[in-house]
Amino acid sequence: MFSLFIENFRISLSAVLANKTRSILTALGIIIGVLSVTLMGTLISGLDRSFESSMSWLGKDILYISRYEWFSDMEWWEIKNRPRLLPEYVDKIKERSEYALAVAPVMQRGASLSYKEKETRTEIFGTNEDYMETINTDIVQGRFFTSNEDRSGSRVTVIGHGIKEAFFGEKDPIGQYIQIDNIKFRVIGVLEKQGKFLGLFSVDKQAILPLGAYKRLFSRRGWMRLSVKIPEQKIEEGMDELSAVMRHIRGLKPSEKNDFAINQTKAFEKQYNTLKVAIGGTGVFITLLSLIVGGIGIMNIMFVSVKERTREIGVRKAIGATKGMIMGQFLMEAVTICLIAGLIGLFFAYISSIFINKIFPSTLPIGLSISAVIMSMVVGVISGFIPSYQAANLDPIDSLRYE
Amino acid sequence: MTLISLKDIYKIYNVGGEEVRALDGINLEIKENEYLAIMGPSGSGKSTLMNMIGCLDTPTSGVYEFEGEMVQVMDDAQLASIRNRKIGFVFQTFNLLPKATAQHNVEIPLVYANIRKAQRIQLASDALDSVGLEDRMHHKPNELSGGQRQRVAIARALVNNPSIILADEPTGNLDSKSGHEIMDIFNLLHKKGNTIILVTHEDYIAKQAHRTIRLFDGKVTEDAKRDS
Numbered sequence: 283m284f285s286l287f288i289e290n291f292r293i294s295l296s297a298v299l300a301n302k303t304r305s306i307l308t309a310l311g312i313i314i315g316v317l318s319v320t321l322m323g324t325l326i327s328g329l330d331r332s333f334e335s336s337m338s339w340l341g342k343d344i345l346y347i348s349r350y351e352w353f354s355d356m357e358w359w360e361i362k363n364r365p366r367l368l369p370e371y372v373d374k375i376k377e378r379s380e381y382a383l384a385v386a387p388v389m390q391r392g393a394s395l396s397y398k399e400k401e402t403r404t405e406i407f408g409t410n411e412d413y414m415e416t417i418n419t420d421i422v423q424g425r426f427f428t429s430n431e432d433r434s435g436s437r438v439t440v441i442g443h444g445i446k447e448a449f450f451g452e453k454d455p456i457g458q459y460i461q462i463d464n465i466k467f468r469v470i471g472v473l474e475k476q477g478k479f480l481g482l483f484s485v486d487k488q489a490i491l492p493l494g495a496y497k498r499l500f501s502r503r504g505w506m507r508l509s510v511k512i513p514e515q516k517i518e519e520g521m522d523e524l525s526a527v528m529r530h531i532r533g534l535k536p537s538e539k540n541d542f543a544i545n546q547t548k549a550f551e552k553q554y555n556t557l558k559v560a561i562g563g564t565g566v567f568i569t570l571l572s573l574i575v576g577g578i579g580i581m582n583i584m585f586v587s588v589k590e591r592t593r594e595i596g597v598r599k600a601i602g603a604t605k606g607m608i609m610g611q612f613l614m615e616a617v618t619i620c621l622i623a624g625l626i627g628l629f630f631a632y633i634s635s636i637f638i639n640k641i642f643p644s645t646l647p648i649g650l651s652i653s654a655v656i657m658s659m660v661v662g663v664i665s666g667f668i669p670s671y672q673a674a675n676l677d678p679i680d681s682l683r684y685e
Numbered sequence: 686m687t688l689i690s691l692k693d694i695y696k697i698y699n700v701g702g703e704e705v706r707a708l709d710g711i712n713l714e715i716k717e718n719e720y721l722a723i724m725g726p727s728g729s730g731k732s733t734l735m736n737m738i739g740c741l742d743t744p745t746s747g748v749y750e751f752e753g754e755m756v757q758v759m760d761d762a763q764l765a766s767i768r769n770r771k772i773g774f775v776f777q778t779f780n781l782l783p784k785a786t787a788q789h790n791v792e793i794p795l796v797y798a799n800i801r802k803a804q805r806i807q808l809a810s811d812a813l814d815s816v817g818l819e820d821r822m823h824h825k826p827n828e829l830s831g832g833q834r835q836r837v838a839i840a841r842a843l844v845n846n847p848s849i850i851l852a853d854e855p856t857g858n859l860d861s862k863s864g865h866e867i868m869d870i871f872n873l874l875h876k877k878g879n880t881i882i883l884v885t886h887e888d889y890i891a892k893q894a895h896r897t898i899r900l901f902d903g904k905v906t907e908d909a910k911r912d913s
Contacts (some may be wrong), residue, residue: 285796285799285800285801285802285805286796286797286799288802289793289796296784300784593780594782596780597776597780597782598793598797599741599765599768600739600741600768600774600780601768601769601774601793601794601797601841602765602766602768602769602770602794602797602798602845603765603769603797604761604762604765604766604797605761605765606762607765607797678741679736679741679742682741682776682780
């Protein structure tokens with residue numbers, strides 16, 4: 283039977299090649315189907331990867347206290363009416379909380395950085411000496427500022443790797459002065475290279491200043507959040523305790539609702555999974571739709587192919603082909619078209635994935651690629667079945683007379 | 686040895702409520718190494734008889750035995766196997782596959798007989814050799830003359846070493862010179878021991894055969910033997 287299989291494959295290839303344009307147009311649905319499912323997979327794999335590294339940057343053992351819940355649909359005025367978080371909370375939390383290992387207040391705004399004639403816009407952060415414990419990043423050069431420097435309002439700064447590269451290249455930045463909104467700051471440290479957060483913005487382009495200096499020079503009454511480090515196994519307890527501490531600080535009565543929010547990275551995960559389901563669902567929907575359309579196209583062209591080759595079918599039967607052999611030949615043809623279409627789709631997906639990889643790191647999932655090609659062949663079998671069955675059951679005498 | 690035995694064969698079609706008897710009680714025996722011509726005007730039933738003998742068609746009633754085996758009880762696979770191994774068809778319009786070379790066309794019956802590639806190539810080139818086309822093996826049908834195409838078709842019919850060669854108007858689409866060449870091949874095959882059945886309406890073709898059957902309205906009207 284193997285030689286028959288080879289022969290059928292040879293017939294199929296020559297039939298497909300003899301009608302290149304027709305075959306490709308027919309196969310377009312399958313091509314798009316395979317392309318969409320594999321690109322969706324690539325996208326999700328890339329999102330997974332960037333999400334994971336972003337999450338590890340945020341840290342799973344960090345709680346974030348701010349005025350609003352992440353991803354909530356609270357009205358803006360409601361958030362605005364909540365009281366601000368104040369720098370003195372830091373000491374109060376440290377005093378009352380058992381679980382808090384580190385508490386860092388964080389204020390943030392956009393600012394213009396310059397060094398000699400080089401200038402760039404970026405985010406600056408005002409915080410305290412605990413900050414390094416609440417992020418998963420190390421200092422690669424120099425040091426972080428001390429609590430004394432914070433309290434005395436020293437104009438020192440720790441810069442992100444991207445700023446260092448842009449301003450200093452290979453030179454040593456430590457001890458150099460840069461200008462933040464035209465105020466001189468001394469560079470005392472450089473953060474390790476991080477990459478982009480969720481593929482959106484680079485965390486390497488930042489400058490961190492002591493909160494004392496930040497508040498005095500840039501923003502007396504800006505929004506502040508608190509990052510609190512908790513032992514990793516004690517997140518739930520830490521959250522409850524922190525909530526109680528905050529209620530105490532705020533002097534809330536038992537009947538009053540919280541006027542602050544404690545967030546953790548789980549909120550991101552939940553949000554992210556929703557996004558993933560949405561992308562996956564859309565991808566699967568587009569794929570199914572194009573495979574159905576593609577399958578109908580294949581069926582249609584197979585009917586044409588059977589019609590065109592009626593006489594050939596008659597001859598083949600006269601010289602000894604069984605119904606099964608004829609059926610196999612046409613099924614093989616449908617599967618071959620689909621296989622070629624699947625491979626073309628995969629080829630385009632591969633090319634696209636190279637470009638996607640340039641925007642954010644991702645790979646074409648191999649398992650998904652193989653299943654996509656197998657899936658397109660299954661479409662070939664399904665859509666080729668009725669035309670092949672029809673071909674197999676043609677009357678040999680009528681087919682031989684067919685003009 | 687009797688190869689083919691037809692007893693009281695009827696083939697009745699129902700065309701628009703009217704009964705058409707394409708074969709109307711045929712009794713016929715064909716022995717090994719016979720050279721038979723079936724003649725008759727169009728509509729006489731000679732094509733139907735041809736298809737019946739070739740196991741492409743089954744009778745409405747009657748008994749058809751091929752090498753002693755009842756054909757009408759066979760399933761598709763058994764019929765296909767008989768057509769493949771025992772019968773070689775030659776058609777008026779050649780019916781070669783246009784995209785395949787002569788060599789490949791001749792190989793097809795061997796593919797269905799599940800013979801391996803190396804042996805297929807050998808058998809196919811032997812068959813093409815025997816019809817004098819050893820130098821045209823890799824030509825496609827549209828690169829061959831009508832006579833050459835029909836010779837490829839004969840090679841294809843011969844390649845499985847069948848019991849019978851069934852030829853339906855084999856010279857009908859050829860000029861007389863090519864026609865004579867084709868008839869020379871049939872004569873030679875007969876001398877080598879093949880059984881040959883020709884359907885024709887041309888007397889000069891029928892004269893080559895040693896036995897002539899005339900059909901009219903689905904009945905045998907004449908069965909004449911001629912000593913060779």
